[in-house]
Amino acid sequence: MNQHSDAALLDLGKKSIIHDPRDGDARKITLTRARGSYVWDDAGRRYLDCTSQAWSNSLGANDPRVIDAAIAQMREITHARPNFNTHALLTLTAKLTSITPGDLNRIGYCLHGSLAVEMAMKLAFKNRPGAQNIIVMQDAYHGRSVTTMAASWPHPNNPFLPISPRFIRVPHPDAYRPRMGMALEQEVALCLSLLEDTITKGVDGGVAAIMVEPIMGNGGHIVHPKSFHQGLRDICDKHGIILIWDEIQSCFGRTGAMFAADYYGVIPDIMTFGKGIGGGFPLAGIFASDRLTGFDAGEDALTFGQFPVAMAAAIATVDAIIADGLCDNARRLGDYATQRLVEMSQRRRLIGDVRGPGLFVSVELVRDQTTKEPSPRAASEVYRRGVEKGVLFGEARYAGLGNLIKVKPPLDCTQEDMSLALDVLDEVLGSIEADGAY
Ligand SMILES: Cc1ncc(COP(=O)(O)O)c(C=O)c1O
Structure with missing residues (x-):
């Protein structure tokens, strides 16, 4: 054992982590190694990682091109405060402006998606005083973060509510669970009309x-139509309102297009990015329209916000x-996966719906395909039984339904590995149905 794997030390480390590891949670597994679509635990067990570690290892874990770029950068300079430039910062920025959609040519950086969302909101308020x-x-x-939790679905017993800023939550269409059985386009029209009512009659103090x-x-992996x-x-x-797209999960190829804005052919005014761009290193930020006023000195500066090592890794990742x-591989493999899942849903009554596009793949698990009653228990069982069979599936536990299984391996996953993941999913769904564990 080396100095980082002394058993007593690791035990103390586990007990001292302040975040609660829920039963069956992935954090019970201690990861020691990762390559491509696979991770290994401290007992040497190998898992096919259909979570890409929170959909972030888009390129596959520890790609040698990314690791080499990061090491080369580390030899030169690892940290520069944000009022200095680095070559990594300038090169990445120039490279990204050549692939961003529309006029989203101004870029701001930070290390986490939540902070990128805060930056996007701050820029919107700045431009709509x-x-x-x-x-x-x-x-x-x-x-x-405190602010972005308030911007998300109602968190059960959110203890930070008293210090939250003002967010207005509006309804959106859901093709699988339409309101009053409406046709999708009818529900789209209803939601847009309610939104306009909210803007004109439902808020005090203007909408930024x-x-x-x-x-x-x-x-819940809800896919909206282009309309x-x-x-x-x-x-x-x-109404002169700024449109922000939070592309932290969908950016850099996950949908089979470089950005979801390319997939839909709709361009927001501000777009956040994060997760997959850093090749496993922390990096996030925003793309903003040329038409918007940027930040003045001191309005948005984070000590480690322009981490050169993550930027060098991001250059290698995007290349x-x-x-x-x-992007093509994500589209092709995603089509293969969703077709197989649709076929599986005809045999496995637990599968209520199959979602894409690209490698944004998931299934909703239901107790009954007609009533669509969600089965969070089946989702937990798929996760648990998947681990036993060496596959890590993503699981959604959000406040609404908690019944989603996500199959989102790295974008360079092979068809053979995807096929293996789907075989295991088929098998565990069969065993859950047989046991009645839903
Ligand atoms: C759409 C979206 N926005 C923001 C975030 C927050 O990103 P981070 O966890 O890096 O703060 C996430 C993370 O899952 C996300 O999916």
Whole structure:
């Protein structure tokens, strides 16, 4: 054992972590190694990682090109406060402006998605002085800082509510669970009309921004049709409101397009990014329209916000995503996965719905395909039995339903590995149905 793996020390470490590891939680597994689509635990067991570690190892874990770039950067300079430039910062910024959609040519950086969302909201308030509200969607998830928790779905017993800023949650369409059995386009029209009522009659103090995830990730993988996003764009233009897309989960290839804005063909005014861009290193930020006024000195500066090592890793990651054609791979593999899952849903009554696009893949598990009663227990069982069979599935435990299983391996996952994951899912769903453990 080396100095980092002394058993007593590790035990003390586990007991001293302030965050509660829930039963069956992935944090009970101590990871020691990761390569591509696989991770290993401290007992040497190998797992196929369909979570990409919170959908962040888009390129596959520890890609040698990223590690080499990070090491080379570390030899030169590891830290620079934000009022200095570094070559990594300038090169990454120039590279990103060549692939961002529309006029989203101004970039701000930080290390976490939650802070990127805060930066986006701050920029919106700066550009709409006097406006006091941000409109968000009812099943949104935007992070875990005090402010972004308030911007997300109602957190059970949110103890930080008294110190939350003003967010107005509005309804959004849901193709699988439409209100009053409405057709999707009818529900889109209803939600857009309620949104306009909210803007004109439902808030005191003006609306600075409407913030939306293009595909609602943690709030239940709800995929909106283009008509909803186009409608939000039109309403923002009509009322002079800034449209923020939170692309922290969907950016850099996850949907099979470089950005969800490319997938939908709708361009927001501000777009957040995070997760997959850093190749496993922490990096997030915003892309903003040329039309917006940027921050003045001191308005938005974080000590480690422009971490050169993460930026060097991000340059290598973006280069590799393009060179390896990983958007195409995500699309092709995602199509393969969703087709197999649709076929599986005809045999496995627990599967209520199959979602994409690209490698934004998930299934909703239900006790009954007709009533669509959610089965959070089946989702927990899939996770637990998957671990036993060497596959880590993503699991949604959000306040609404908690019944989603996500199959979101790295974008460079092979068809063989995807096939293995789906075989295991099929098998564990079969065993859960046989046991009645739902
Ligand atoms: C859409 C979205 N926004 C923001 C966040 C928060 O990012 P982070 O956990 O890096 O703070 C997440 C994380 O899951 C997310 O999915």
